[in-house]
Amino acid sequence: MTEMLQASDEAAALEALHDAGMTDGLPVVIPTGERVSRMVLASGQDADMSLGVMGPAGGVATVEKVAVAAVMAGCLPDYLPVVLAAVKAVIADEFDLAQMQSTTHCTAPLIIVNGPGRLTCGPVASGFGALGPGHRANASIGRALRLCMINIGGAKPGESDMALLGHPGKFTYCLAEDEEHSPFAPMHQDLGYAPDDTVVTVIGAEAPHSVIYSGDADDPKDADKLLEVLAIGLANMGTNNAVLTGGGAVVVLNPEHAKILADAGLDRGGILQRLWELTHHPKERLAYFAAGFAERIKGDTYRCFSSPKDILLLMAGGSGLYSMVMPSWCAGAHQNRYVSEMVELDLYCEIPGLDAAQP
Amino acid sequence: MRDGINTARLGIPSVALVTEDFWPQGNFTAESLGMPEVPRVKLPHPLAGTGQSHLKEVAKRLAPQIIEQLKND
Numbered sequence: 001m002t003e004m005l006q007a008s009d010e011a012a013a014l015e016a017l018h019d020a021g022m023t024d025g026l027p028v029v030i031p032t033g034e035r036v037s038r039m040v041l042a043s044g045q046d047a048d049m050s051l052g053v054m055g056p057a058g059g060v061a062t063v064e065k066v067a068v069a070a071v072m073a074g075c076l077p078d079y080l081p082v083v084l085a086a087v088k089a090v091i092a093d094e095f096d097l098a099q100m101q102s103t104t105h106c107t108a109p110l111i112i113v114n115g116p117g118r119l120t121c122g123p124v125a126s127g128f129g130a131l132g133p134g135h136r137a138n139a140s141i142g143r144a145l146r147l148c149m150i151n152i153g154g155a156k157p158g159e160s161d162m163a164l165l166g167h168p169g170k171f172t173y174c175l176a177e178d179e180e181h182s183p184f185a186p187m188h189q190d191l192g193y194a195p196d197d198t199v200v201t202v203i204g205a206e207a208p209h210s211v212i213y214s215g216d217a218d219d220p221k222d223a224d225k226l227l228e229v230l231a232i233g234l235a236n237m238g239t240n241n242a243v244l245t246g247g248g249a250v251v252v253l254n255p256e257h258a259k260i261l262a263d264a265g266l267d268r269g270g271i272l273q274r275l276w277e278l279t280h281h282p283k284e285r286l287a288y289f290a291a292g293f294a295e296r297i298k299g300d301t302y303r304c305f306s307s308p309k310d311i312l313l314l315m316a317g318g319s320g321l322y323s324m325v326m327p328s329w330c331a332g333a334h335q336n337r338y339v340s341e342m343v344e345l346d347l348y349c350e351i352p353g354l355d356a357a358q359p
Numbered sequence: 360m361r362d363g364i365n366t367a368r369l370g371i372p373s374v375a376l377v378t379e380d381f382w383p384q385g386n387f388t389a390e391s392l393g394m395p396e397v398p399r400v401k402l403p404h405p406l407a408g409t410g411q412s413h414l415k416e417v418a419k420r421l422a423p424q425i426i427e428q429l430k431n432d
């Protein structure tokens with residue numbers, strides 16, 4: 001059972017949580033025993049069931065502790081399945097959570113939600129400003145994972161979380177794919193899941209970098225030029241992807257850019273193949289900026305990504321000139337792999353007391 | 360929308376051209392600038408980058424609406 005802290009009222013409890021370093025710096029919903037119990041009850045799972053260990057502190061992520069974070073973050077019970085799946089994803093060995101939490105790099109877990117749960121566990125926004133303020137599910141799901149990383153994983157700035165500056169996505173970093181309007185198969189389907197599965201895919205990622213491209217339907221090289229600028233954003237010589245290599249990254253196409261590529265006959269596989277090819281760089285370029293990192297390269301060129309499949313591609317956001325790319329850290333034992341996790345939607349139950357007829 | 364309002368305030372007959380994805384934002388801007396009834400015509404979205412032939416087709420289709428709005432100004 002989680003230890004209960006005592007306070008005279010909610011205002012005092014909030015100050016106590018801030019003082020204990022248990023918040024992200026913003027006000028939280030006080031995780032009273034009743035609120036947490038109701039959140040756990042909604043999960044349909046035992047409070048003490050362990051999801052695994054979160055580094056670097058090695059805290060055990062039980063359903064109850066995750067529920068505490070979800071309450072603090074402002075989640076509705078409907079969001080909890082997504083939060084639990086995201087926690088399971090970052091706990092997976094290949095995510096290298098302990099190292100990722102400890103690095104000096106600016107990396108935060110980007111949660112991408114696919115499948116029907118986008119609508120029932122939220123909805124999780126995928127359109128205009130999906131990564132910005134104003135979307136409760138996006139804001140609180142990502143925040144709940146961060147509070148788990150702080151309070152279970154033990155990440156404290158300058159002490160165990162050594163990010164030199166961090167980035168705003170460390171408060172929350174969650175969106176859904178706009179599957180309804182995308183010309184491509186849903187991302188989780190191309191990752192091997194069924195269309196009706198609900199899946200979270202989590203990757204440690206930098207903040208979104210904007211890539212501007214103004215399409216020109218009269219230009220026969222329209223799609224090629226778009227792919228070229230996306231590749232520049234993904235692996236320019238200031239990114240870890242170009243210097244450390246071998247990691248993952250994310251491309252979030254806006255609807256206009258997705259259409260340009262789809263109209264050129266490209267599917268997700270074709271786009272990723274071209275991005276992979278366009279991020280093969282001359283060794284001498286790396287040697288100019290980072291001679292020590294170039295020494296390991298055999299031959300005249302090198303690959304920023306080991307495989308096209310190391311790049312995640314989805315469509316989200318409003319329609320316009322800007323897509324987003326998120327380069328990554330590329331380090332840790334597994335070099336910053338993304339991890340997908342099914343969202344369990346069958347275990348959840350109605351919460352007594354939430355019925356409007358009951359006080 | 361802001362340009363349309365500014366020119367209208369100078370006494371110049373004006374019609375704001377707004378693409379459908381930005382139509383709600385146009386309404387918000389018109390309201391917030393105190394000219395909610397400023398004439399406007401809805402364009403398809405996206406428009407930029409869709410090619411000369413498409414732009415000409417849209418212009419040909421919507422020009423009568425624009426002229427009509429200017430006449431009513």
